[in-house]
Amino acid sequence: MNVARVVSSAALLVALAAGGCSAKRETTARRGHVRVAAAADLNQALVAVIAGFGASHDVDVAVSYGSSGTFYAQLLNQAPFDLFLSADLHYPNELASRGLTLPQSEFTYAVGRLVLWAPAASPLAIDRDGFAALTGTSITHLAIANPEHAPYGRAAVAAMQSAGIYDRLRPKLVFGENVAQTMQFAQSGAADAAIVARSLTSAPTVKGTGREFEIPPASYPRMDQGGVILRWAADPDAARALRGFLLSADGRAILERSGFALPER
Amino acid sequence: MDWIALWLSVRLAASTTLVLLAIGIPIAHWLVFSPRRWKVLVEAVVALPLVLPPTVLGFYVLMAIGPFSPVGRAYVRLVGHGLPFTFEGLLIASVLYSLPFAVQPFAAEFASVDRRLIEASWTLGVSRLATFWRVVIPLSVRGLVTGIVLSFAHTLGEFGVVLMVGGNLPGVTRTVSISIYDSVQSLDYAAASRTSLLLLIVSFVILVSTYSLQRTVWIKPRH
Numbered sequence: 176m177n178v179a180r181v182v183s184s185a186a187l188l189v190a191l192a193a194g195g196c197s198a199k200r201e202t203t204a205r206r207g208h209v210r211v212a213a214a215a216d217l218n219q220a221l222v223a224v225i226a227g228f229g230a231s232h233d234v235d236v237a238v239s240y241g242s243s244g245t246f247y248a249q250l251l252n253q254a255p256f257d258l259f260l261s262a263d264l265h266y267p268n269e270l271a272s273r274g275l276t277l278p279q280s281e282f283t284y285a286v287g288r289l290v291l292w293a294p295a296a297s298p299l300a301i302d303r304d305g306f307a308a309l310t311g312t313s314i315t316h317l318a319i320a321n322p323e324h325a326p327y328g329r330a331a332v333a334a335m336q337s338a339g340i341y342d343r344l345r346p347k348l349v350f351g352e353n354v355a356q357t358m359q360f361a362q363s364g365a366a367d368a369a370i371v372a373r374s375l376t377s378a379p380t381v382k383g384t385g386r387e388f389e390i391p392p393a394s395y396p397r398m399d400q401g402g403v404i405l406r407w408a409a410d411p412d413a414a415r416a417l418r419g420f421l422l423s424a425d426g427r428a429i430l431e432r433s434g435f436a437l438p439e440r
Numbered sequence: 441m442d443w444i445a446l447w448l449s450v451r452l453a454a455s456t457t458l459v460l461l462a463i464g465i466p467i468a469h470w471l472v473f474s475p476r477r478w479k480v481l482v483e484a485v486v487a488l489p490l491v492l493p494p495t496v497l498g499f500y501v502l503m504a505i506g507p508f509s510p511v512g513r514a515y516v517r518l519v520g521h522g523l524p525f526t527f528e529g530l531l532i533a534s535v536l537y538s539l540p541f542a543v544q545p546f547a548a549e550f551a552s553v554d555r556r557l558i559e560a561s562w563t564l565g566v567s568r569l570a571t572f573w574r575v576v577i578p579l580s581v582r583g584l585v586t587g588i589v590l591s592f593a594h595t596l597g598e599f600g601v602v603l604m605v606g607g608n609l610p611g612v613t614r615t616v617s618i619s620i621y622d623s624v625q626s627l628d629y630a631a632a633s634r635t636s637l638l639l640l641i642v643s644f645v646i647l648v649s650t651y652s653l654q655r656t657v658w659i660k661p662r663h
Binding site: 242244245247248296315316318321323324325349350351352356359360363364365366 | 502503505506507508512521522524525603604605607608609621622624625626627
């Protein structure tokens with residue numbers, strides 16, 4: 176009985192090992208796999224990117240969304256991701272300078288744009304009046320991402336300062352943990368309006384549910400978004416393929432449709 | 441060290457505990473002594489925050505107290521301002537979030553009081569309410585203390601719910617756990633570990649003192 180079990184498990188091991196070897200040999204048939212840590216403003220855009228990427232590549236993509244700062248802290252501790260798509264250039268550069276990335280794997284894939292957004296049920300004529308809609312009437316809360324660590328929060332503060340309304344609006348600010356949560360504050364009506372990423376308000380699920388005003392890009396520092404491939408990437412070729420797609424004409428077209436501006440080639 | 445956040449958390453935890461004491465005792469009493477069969481439904485609702493992710497609870501609370509809900513609109517009409525991003529809004533969320541931590545120890549202790557003592561009190565002509573206050577409550581100190589301490593400690597460590605409904609306002613809704621999270625996000629790990637250590641020590645001291653009080657002065661061991 177015991178002998179039979181030993182023999183059968185040995186046979187199983189041999190079969191598995193053989194299977195493993197043959198799988199390794201047929202690299203062309205193997206499916207690639209990329210684990211992506213993505214900034215919250217990519218929440219909707221990446222869905223379209225992955226659909227486009229999947230049509231031409233035999234690679235599975237698993238995405239985790241969150242704030243770039245959280246991912247940075249996790250990646251310092253070697254979180255199991257292959258590709259990091261940050262909402263700024265600072266975090267990827269910092270990871271690269273600490274030697275945690277594959278050499279020369281840094282890239283800039285998109286430029287973030289800010290919009291002021293209010294739900295359709297709101298009486299604020301944001302699309303017509305822009306920031307003036309906020310100062311003319313008595314709003315209670317304006318949601319922005321936390322400027323202490325979220326790139327969109329810092330940009331929102333800069334844009335309000337350029338418009339000369341920051342001091343007046345400051346007592347009314349509430350802070351979302353990241354830009355997607357900030358959007359949720361406005362969608363739920365808890366905040367009267369929010370300054371968020373255009374990539375979020377361009378999403379199919381959001382379009383038509385509110386009014387928006389595009390904040391002039393000259394009024395806040397340019398929001399280049401960069402990425403890196405991590406040194407411990409399990410499947411660097413698949414990660415490179417996804418990076419290549421993001422930088423390709425197809426990838427750029429999807430990102431542009433999703434509300435991002437594009438970096439110069 | 442973010443003392444404002446720490447003080448806010450202590451105030452929130454104390455207020456939550458007081459509210460839970462006020463509503464938890466009647467709920468627990470009803471759950472234990474009511475003959476209604478459908479009380480299992482209420483029992484399940486009370487226990488929901490134990491299994492629901494705080495984000496779900498926070499999301500529902502935000503929707504429920506926001507201006508698009510009847511409750512939120514009624515509150516605005518009554519008080520003049522909305523509940524989201526206020527201390528009161530946070531208090532409502534915290535009370536819901538910690539409800540099982542108060543009600544369950546209360547109810548367990550009420551249920552373990554010797555039925556004969558209660559009935560003896562009734563036969564001596566003491567009303568049901570007076571019996572509850574003069575017999576059941578004094579015999580349930582252990583469970584009451586446990587519920588109070590757990591509610592306080594649980595609210596002190598609350599994170600997901602506050603993140604969802606708070607809006608991170610200093611002195612109003614930026615609790616100590618949010619402050620620690622912000623420090624980590626801003627890569628200020630030194631500040632994060634200072635505040636974390638303090639929170640760890642405070643929580644530990646609270647629990648140790650409760651357990652030692654329970655062992656010695658407060659309660660005689662039950663046979």
